[in-house]
Amino acid sequence: MxxxxxxxxxxxxxxxxxxxxxxxxxxxxxxxxxxxxxxxxxxxxxxxxxxxxxxxxxxxxxxxxxxxxxxxxxxxxxxxxxxxxxxxxxxxxxxISIDDESYHLHAGQADYLMDCDAIQEKLEKALLTLPEKQRAVFHMKYYEDMKYTQISEIVGTSVGALKASYHIAVKKIENYLIKN
Amino acid sequence: MNKENENIENEELMKMAPTLFGMKKKNNLKAPEGYFSSLADTVKVKIDNEIPDGYFENLADKVIDKIEKEKTKVIPIQKRNIARVIYVAASIAAIFIVGFLFNQNNTIAAIASDDNYLENLTNSELDEAIYYSEMEELICYLDFEENFNEASQIEKSIYDIDLDVIPDDINEYIGSEYYLDIEF
The missing domain is CATH 1.10.1740.10 (RNA polymerase sigma factor, region 2, helix turn helix motif)
Known part of the structure; x- marks a missing residue:
């Protein structure tokens, strides 16, 4: 139980x-x-x-x-x-900057990308370009479907700032996917 | 998240990032097999083996306290007396053996010249010799233990002299020309 x-x-x-x-x-x-x-x-x-x-x-x-x-x-x-x-x-x-996707790729931490299809690989690489806090917010919102109020309690940022941060992250990823 | 909010957010995402919106939410990472079944045990072991908070801050004080306690640890009188008795008994036995061997070698001539050397000693003279040997040994032991007062008292009682007060004739002797002539 x-x-x-x-x-x-x-x-x-x-x-x-x-x-x-x-x-x-x-x-x-x-x-x-x-x-x-x-x-x-x-x-x-x-x-x-x-x-x-x-x-x-x-x-x-x-x-x-x-x-x-x-x-x-x-x-x-x-x-x-x-x-x-x-x-x-x-x-x-x-x-070096961990925000740079090259950090993960050069650190030998990108083996998981081998199993991804091309589009998923691009998405993973796009995620690695986000600053860590923004990446955390993106994951909680996009993958875990958390409410902004919950995320706000976790990261200690206002809901408004979180929404802005998430939107910026989404735009960055979209741009990366289009460009690559 | 309720359905209405979900729809609004999806619409926003679709407008803002159509490529991302069209993608499957897929987890490309994998955890090793059995990882979650052993994590609780691993964490427990780590917690049990962790050095408590502030351990090193108090360590020096703890060690000093322990040293101080050791220093002031009192040996019970009974225990000390037993040790003393054993020590004295062993010393006396050693004196007898060494004395016996020494006398055998060094007084052999005297004994040879006087076959009745021991027989000439009376019982009281023998008792006295043994008594003085024991007391000398006890004084040595007390000196070794730095019990100078006790040693001095015993010495005073058996030789009947006061070591703190040097008699005038000895003082006179020390000050005399004869004393200075002595070569060491």
Missing amino acids: QLSDGEIVEQVKSGQNTNIAFRALIEKYQERLYWHVRRMIIDHDDTDDVLQNVFIKAWKGLANFREDSNLYTWLYRIATNESITFINKKKKENN
């Missing part, structure tokens, strides 16, 4: 069945968070590291979790921040 978010938080906070509750949390959100992080970072191993850190941070913060935001949004916020931090760290380490 799957525990509700409220039950998970309550059990972790009460200190009873903490391990069971935390396992339930991981099993409930692991796939959605994995794909959210993976779409930003692309490489599986890096995604695995980041995702583990996301859950460790959640474990540490859950006892102080304020229920004024919901668990789902809170976890997404941690995952987004962790992903962006990871990308920025990589940027510094490699001294």
Whole structure:
């Protein structure tokens, strides 16, 4: 039986069945968070590291979790921040721009494109040209069909700014697809 | 998202990016097989093995506390006495053995010249010799343990002299020309 978010938080906070509750949390959100992080970072191993850190941070913060935001949004916020931090760290380490699609292609992280058809490959390459935060917004809106209000809570940006960001991302991708 | 909103957004997308709108929303990435079935365990192991927050901030204080506790650790008197008794007993035994061997070698001439060397000693003289040997050893041990007061008291009691007060005749001797003539 799957525990509700409220039950998970309550059990972790009460200190009873903490391990069971935390396992339930991981099993409930692991796939959605994995794909959210993976779409930003692309490489599986890096995604695995980041995702583990996301859950460790959640474990540490859950006892102080304020229920004024919901668990789902809170976890997404941690995952987004962790992903962006990871990308920025990589940027510094490699001294190149990760926004540049060449970063992923040269870093040997573009093997997945081998399995794509030509048009999908173009789309993936177009996504890699977006700045990381814009890419996160695009994924949440386009692939995960999230509401702007939800995305706004996750990335801490106003709904208006998010709409503008999404529209800019869509235009960039469209231009890339047409040009290439 | 309700149907109405979805339709509006789709219309917007169609106008803004017809190529993108015409494409399938397909996930081209793949996760390794079985990845999700083991993730919870992997995270749990990582959490269990994580160094607690602030561990290194308190480590130096903890180590210093431990050292201080070790320093002030009191050895129970009973334990200390047993150790002392064992030490003294072992020392006495050692003195007897060494003394016996030493006497065998060095007093052999004396013994040879006087076959009745030991027989000439009375029981009280032997007891006295043993007593002084024991006390000397005890004084050495106390000095070694830096219990100078106790050592001094024992020395005073067995030789009946006050080491803190040097008698006048010795002072006189130290100040005399004979003392200075002594070659070391």
